[in-house]
Amino acid sequence: xxxxxxxxxxxxxxxxxxxxxxxxxxxxxxxxxxxxxxxxxxxxxxxxxxxxxxxxxxxxxxxxxxxxxxxxxxxxxxxxxxxxxxxxxxxxxxxxxxxxxxxxxxxxxxxxx
Amino acid sequence: xxxxxxxxxxxxxxxxxxxxxxxxxxxxxxxxxxxxxxxxxxxxxxxxxxxxxxxxxxxxxxxxxxxxxxxxxxxxxxxxxxxxxxxxxxxxxxxxxxxxxxxxxxxxxxxxxx
Numbered sequence: 772x773x774x775x776x777x778x779x780x781x782x783x784x785x786x787x788x789x790x791x792x793x794x795x796x797x798x799x800x801x802x803x804x805x806x807x808x809x810x811x812x813x814x815x816x817x818x819x820x821x822x823x824x825x826x827x828x829x830x831x832x833x834x835x836x837x838x839x840x841x842x843x844x845x846x847x848x849x850x851x852x853x854x855x856x857x858x859x860x861x862x863x864x865x866x867x868x869x870x871x872x873x874x875x876x877x878x879x880x881x882x883x884x
Numbered sequence: 885x886x887x888x889x890x891x892x893x894x895x896x897x898x899x900x901x902x903x904x905x906x907x908x909x910x911x912x913x914x915x916x917x918x919x920x921x922x923x924x925x926x927x928x929x930x931x932x933x934x935x936x937x938x939x940x941x942x943x944x945x946x947x948x949x950x951x952x953x954x955x956x957x958x959x960x961x962x963x964x965x966x967x968x969x970x971x972x973x974x975x976x977x978x979x980x981x982x983x984x985x986x987x988x989x990x991x992x993x994x995x996x997x998x
Binding site: 804806812813814815816819826827829859861863868869870872873874875876877878880 | 917919921927928929931934975979980981984985986987988989990991
């Protein structure tokens with residue numbers, strides 16, 4: 772069965788650079804969620820999109836932005852990267868509001884040096 | 885506000901022991917879902933179970949079982965006859981509003997040694 776695809780799997784960037792993470796949800800899933808998981812931490816919700824519109828917002832820094840495209844894939848854009856942005860970034864998808872569950876991708880490990 | 889508390893930070897057991905991971909939650913919703921996820925050392929989040937608040941029956945899946953008690957707002961997870969492959973961080977989660985993004989507990993790191 773198709774899963775949530777995230778790319779790249781690993782990314783190394785320098786401070787003040789920009790990074791773009793991509794997420795391809797399961798076919799027919801119309802909602803995408805982004806989470807950030809720092810070392811030894813629990814995943815923290817950043818932002819979500821339903822039918823290409825922002826549906827909910829968590830603790831997303833102003834330096835980050837995201838969008839969902841017409842094919843339902845989503846991109847998380849991170850600018851002016853800081854050392855503290857080093858984390859595992861997960862994307863999850865669901866049908867509608869998640870009543871039927873959430874499927875997570877394998878994550879993108881971002882290292883800022 | 886929706887909140888999930890996993891009081892056990894780390895648990896260490898010897899293979900074949902039974903182990904219970906605790907999860908206590910707070911919610912103002914009358915209808916809600918609760919989740920458990922497993923995060924092995926490789927890092928991915930593996931879905932284990934989703935439980936509707938209307939269904940208080942215990943659930944068993946192989947060596948895994950879940951005890952949902954609405955009266956005490958708990959949704960505990962038991963692994964019977966633990967194995968080394970069960971070593972992982974386990975997260976309990978609750979949508980922060982009905983049907984929205986998940987709020988995770990801090991997780992319990994389980995180490996199963998031979």
